[in-house]
Each structure stands twice: as C-alpha cells, then as structure tokens.
Amino acid sequence: MKIIAGFIKPTAGTIKLDGEEIKGTDWHRGVVFQHPPLYEWFSVRSNVAFGPKMRKVPKAEYEPLVDEYLKKVGLTEFADKKIYELSGGMKQRVSIARALINDPEILLMDEPFGALDALTRESVQDLTRKIWWDTGKTIFFITHDVEEALLLASRVIVLSRHPGKVIEDIPVNFSRQIIEDEATDIKFTPEFYKYREQLLKLINAQR
Numbered sequence: 001m002k003i004i005a006g007f008i009k010p011t012a013g014t015i016k017l018d019g020e021e022i023k024g025t026d027w028h029r030g031v032v033f034q035h036p037p038l039y040e041w042f043s044v045r046s047n048v049a050f051g052p053k054m055r056k057v058p059k060a061e062y063e064p065l066v067d068e069y070l071k072k073v074g075l076t077e078f079a080d081k082k083i084y085e086l087s088g089g090m091k092q093r094v095s096i097a098r099a100l101i102n103d104p105e106i107l108l109m110d111e112p113f114g115a116l117d118a119l120t121r122e123s124v125q126d127l128t129r130k131i132w133w134d135t136g137k138t139i140f141f142i143t144h145d146v147e148e149a150l151l152l153a154s155r156v157i158v159l160s161r162h163p164g165k166v167i168e169d170i171p172v173n174f175s176r177q178i179i180e181d182e183a184t185d186i187k188f189t190p191e192f193y194k195y196r197e198q199l200l201k202l203i204n205a206q207r
Contacts, residue, residue: 001108001142005031017105027051030099034111036091038083044070044094045079051102062101069097072134073127089120093127100131106138107131113148125152133179146199147187150174158199161206168202170195 002008003015006025015022017029038047045066052062070076073093083091092112099107109128113121129152132139143149149156152175158168172195177183186192 027102028105030104030107032095032109032112034114036095040083043080048097065101069101073097088116109141158202
C-alpha cells in the first residue's frame, strides 16, 4: 500500500495507475489510516477542506464540496466541532471525507476500522460499502479480519508471510448482494461460511 500511495519506491519493477508510473505522493491517491492523522485543533470542516486549500482550489468551489462530503459521511451537524471532541468512528468518517473531497482515482485504506468497537465498525463498513457503490471508485483495503474482507471486497487477495507474495486471488460478491438485495444476514449463509473457511485455511497454512 505504501508503494501504491507513493510513500516508498519499489525495490524492483514499477507500479502504474492508469498507465502512469507512480513516482511519489499526489492527490490522485487518497489514504485513510488506522489512526487518522487529523488536525486536532481544526474543526471538522477545516480538516475536510484542507486538501483543496493546499491545492489552491478557489473557496467558492471547495466549500460546497465540503458540505457534500460531510453529508455523505453523516457529519453535517458536527461540521464546526473540533476533532478532539469526536469519537473514534467520527474521526474515521472525517478522514474518509478528507480523502474523497480530492476526488482520488483510488482510495487506499490501511486497517481503518481496527481500533473501533463492533457497532461503530459495522456502521463505518456500511458507509465504505455505500461510497464504493455510489462513486464507483476503486478501494484498496487492507485488513486482517476475514469477515470484514468478505463483507467489503469484490476481490480478496491473500498474501503470504514475509516477503508477502500473493497466494490467492478470490472474487467475491457479498458486498454487491448486501446493497442490491439488502441481504443484511449474508454472513450467516452457507456460501459465506464456505469462503470464510477457505480464507482461514489459507491464513493458518502460513503459520
């Protein structure tokens, strides 16, 4: 993920996005971290607006976008709150809005919900799934939670232990079923259990 984001260079080969080689960081790739690097002394609104301001987007253009993305992540009424006043789940919503407002070609999410409680985690998973569906953006999501991978992904890529080679690439369709069929009980189905067991066996074989 760090290579895709442009934080580090590959030791061999190249990585490209839409045919263009990635040589460093830029706004075409938005990143959401496990611990959101937000500006605690800024308001929610100012944090979301930070990217466009740094890119010198005119205020008249980015202010409506700030309102739009605050609405998307359900934080309109918290727009003027300081970051330190928010819960962990709310902070991740701010982080997602701050990444999306730059209209990145790909959204990179590095175990973003690992520190959240179960109910908050499920809520933000629903939000992520809806953003993927509504925007059509590619989301590259890292998780160690097998169920989370199945509930959010359209492809689950399983890596080996160091040096991290791809050992399996599994297409799945649960996220689409949840949205199209409102299948809220999908993880209790035999098909879900089958994929869950397949992934667990692959992971356990790496020990």
